[in-house]
Ligand SMILES: O=C(O)CCC(=O)C(=O)O
């Protein structure tokens with residue numbers, strides 16, 4: 397496979413200060429970032445550094461629980477729950493070196509919240525943060541709707557968190573510490589290359605815990621960007637890294653780009669971060685019955701459920717092909733309970 401080739405692309409940084417007054421300027425900056433890189437960082441948002449620190453503390457306290465306790469809320473096909481080394485990406489064919497806990501707003505979370513006596517205060521703290529992530533996402537949704545000529549509430553209505561069947565997900569992630577003295581297999585990643593299939597994703601990162609890399613889709617010439625030029629994502633404390641998902645790419649008739657990204661496993665003791673890595677993703681997923689079609693009608697109209705099903709099928713088939721290429725039996729790609737871990741990405 398050979399060493400990764402890197403290039404320094406600058407990732408656009410958009411300030412959301414004075415949002416209501418500056419909405420036209422912010423809209424044009426976001427639209428430009430979406431049309432070019434598909435990745436950008438947000439600064440001066442309504443989510444403060446202490447609030448981000450607090451949700452990371454909550455996340456770390458969850459992952460510090462024994463596996464038997466985390467196993468009381470296992471991952472299910474409703475895209476909620478805890479998995480450990482359960483997600484196999486079609487780009488690698490082996491499990492991501494991580495564990496994650498996925499949370500939703502509505503009925504899919506029945507019995508999937510960690511018990512109050514196992515981790516006091518977890519549920520209200522997570523729900524509070526999820527509402528903040530939703531509120532910030534809705535600002536971006538207004539801007540992208542305007543950019544495409546839709547009514548302001550077009551995407552907000554399709555991602556309504558007050559509905560019990562709402563599908564949006566907060567994903568807490570913990571990548572395991574890597575032993576500097578033991579070389580990992582070449583195809584091991586903390587998270588293998590992928591594009592998300594939601595509308596847009598907010599990514600919360602910890603300063604000092606590097607590893608996120610992007611390869612803007614329009615430059616990808618090889619499968620999953622392997623062999624292409626990648627860029628290490630740099631951000632300032634408090635910035636929120638965002639990326640366009642396949643859903644918004646399709647809903648914009650491919651005008652906005654969903655972008656390959658990955659979390660590389662550390663290999664270089666001089667430059668890479670080997671310690672435990674925590675990150676948090678908020679995936680804006682469509683309601684099952686919303687109707688998806690771009691302003692120019694490039695693709696046939698589909699519902700949210702049809703879009704998600706097609707994305708999962710593509711993922712499943714690509715994984716099967718990769719595993720055949722690697723000569724593996726189709727046993728990975730499912731977690732311990734036999735449930736495919738597909739998440740939103
Ligand atoms: O951990 C990160 O920084 C990225 C996670 C991610 O891309 C995902 O879960 O879809």
Ligand SMILES: [Fe+2]
Pocket residue numbers: 590591592597657741
């Ligand atoms: Fe992702």
